[in-house]
Amino acid sequence: MALTSTILKERSLLGLKDLSRTEIETLLDRAAYWEQQPDKVIPVLKDRFVANMFFENSTRTRFSFEMAEKRLGAEVLNFAAAASSVEKGESIYDTVRTLESMGIHAGVIRLKPIGLLAQLAEKVNVPLVNAGDGNNEHPTQALLDLYTMRKEFGSLEGLRVSIIGDIKHSRVARSNLWALEKFGAKVKFCAPESMQAPELAEEAPYVTMDEALKADVVMMLRVQLERHATGILKSPEEYRFQYGLTEERAAKLAGHTIIMHPAPVNRDVEIDDALVESPKSRIFPQMRNGVPIRMAVMERALRL
Known part of the structure; x- marks a missing residue:
């Protein structure tokens, strides 16, 4: 029928x-x-x-x-x-x-x-x-992200969520933004200028890495190395130094803050290897x- x-x-x-x-x-x-x-x-x-x-x-x-x-x-x-x-x-x-x-x-x-x-x-x-x-x-990815956050915090209302990385090419960032907004969460982006999506700036402000770490959820995006041959991605090490979630940066996160990532993970590029399965990480629970x-x-x- x-x-x-x-x-x-x-x-x-x-x-x-x-x-x-x-x-x-x-x-x-x-x-x-x-x-x-x-x-x-x-x-x-x-x-x-x-x-x-x-x-x-x-x-x-x-x-x-x-x-x-x-x-x-x-x-x-x-x-x-x-x-x-x-x-x-x-x-x-x-x-x-x-x-x-x-x-x-x-x-x-x-x-x-x-x-x-x-x-x-x-x-x-x-x-x-x-x-x-x-x-x-990428709606089902964002749904599982919201589900993970709701299990962690009980509610999405007022939740501070920082999404860090290649916003420009990220369907995950977009779906999360549209969904989180409906629940009254506060979304911020952090990205190198070459990876920003200017059309989303009205919905979520772009902030510095230090500011982005002041959040309840720090969501790292996979750096799509194949898309960037020049600029900040002239080397993965340079990206990690400026925008990666290093162990040093993670040490500054609040006690309740969780780390998320849609995967696949470039270990030691956008996130240090030691953090992927650390107590703060929810990367495998997300999956x-x-x-x-x-x-x-x-x-x-x-x-x-």
């Missing part, structure tokens, strides 16, 4: 910018429910087919979605662009339509072109979940929290 455009919109998750605080809270609460379940597999999505369509490389995100889907009992098809017809010129749209024609009930998509996901969502008749699109949004969050998102997409 064809889904109406209203139902498709309600079940899809393209981004957090246009999602209400209530909708986000519902997903966080549902994730908490799934996290508390003792059984590894609860087949509420038995006989539902979902395709994980990754047109951009990913390891953690794809495995996290697959784990979530299988824990809910869904049948999972994994699609990697490197071994697909896309390499032979088949368009992303045709690939998605092909899988839709074969009978999938939902699609999880990661791709580079900005704006394409929204266009796809208008043209296909299955719910789509954004697993990262260009430098636009663990991704499974119940994605269970909540896939249940929403595939519910009967």
